[in-house]
Amino acid sequence: MGPRVVFDLARARAIGLSADEIAIFRRLRTPHRIQDFVSAMPVNFEADGDTCHSVRTALRKNVCHCIEGAFIAACSLMLHGERALLLDFQAEGDDDHVVALFKRDGHWGAISKSNSIWLRWRDPVYRTTRELAMSYFHEYIKHDEKSLRRISARPFNIGTYDPAYWITSAQGCWDMAGQIDSAPHVALIAKPQRRHLRTRDALELKGAKVKQFRRA
Numbered sequence: 001m002g003p004r005v006v007f008d009l010a011r012a013r014a015i016g017l018s019a020d021e022i023a024i025f026r027r028l029r030t031p032h033r034i035q036d037f038v039s040a041m042p043v044n045f046e047a048d049g050d051t052c053h054s055v056r057t058a059l060r061k062n063v064c065h066c067i068e069g070a071f072i073a074a075c076s077l078m079l080h081g082e083r084a085l086l087l088d089f090q091a092e093g094d095d096d097h098v099v100a101l102f103k104r105d106g107h108w109g110a111i112s113k114s115n116s117i118w119l120r121w122r123d124p125v126y127r128t129t130r131e132l133a134m135s136y137f138h139e140y141i142k143h144d145e146k147s148l149r150r151i152s153a154r155p156f157n158i159g160t161y162d163p164a165y166w167i168t169s170a171q172g173c174w175d176m177a178g179q180i181d182s183a184p185h186v187a188l189i190a191k192p193q194r195r196h197l198r199t200r201d202a203l204e205l206k207g208a209k210v211k212q213f214r215r216a
Contacts, residue, residue: 008079
């Protein structure tokens with residue numbers, strides 16, 4: 001069973017959300033609804049350079065990539081009485097990835113924005129965040145090589161930070177991204193294990209070409 005869902009209107013107003021923003025978050029009552037919402041948002045291809053949009057900016061522009069989607073998901077969970085927890089993935093020679101965490105019946109699940117089929121939603125069936133992270137290991141690929149190396153040592157509670165840093169900012173949220181990146185991380189695999197990793201085969205490479213959104 002999930003927690004009792006009550007929208008925290010007082011907190012939404014204290015954060016400074018607009019009536020339109022509040023209306024959006026009222027609807028995002030469950031992790032399933034949140035995942036559907038961020039999945040449907042067009043991908044932020046960063047045509048004008050790297051971005052780390054706040055929740056407000058991502059909603060206004062109607063685009064997001066992984067960390068921006070994770071901000072939206074964490075904000076939604078927080079406004080419905082859950083903790084705003086993130087998990088950061090660090091890769092070797094590859095982009096990082098960030099997901100929003102939630103728990104059901106003592107098990108972890110993840111809400112994730114990705115343009116491919118690989119790094120998306122995870123059902124709440126994982127006993128630990130490391131176990132959840134390992135469900136992404138085979139799919140986390142740079143070209144044809146598995147690149148995931150480290151994850152947050154513990155869930156990153158973004159809800160303890162000033163909402164101005166990640167929800168309502170009109171500027172890029174690079175300081176918030178830096179906090180997430182510099183928090184303690186732990187290795188997922190040992191160095192000797194790397195030599196046993198298999199590269200992606202031809203069918204997997206073909207599957208990697210499936211994308212939800214294409215650049216204009």
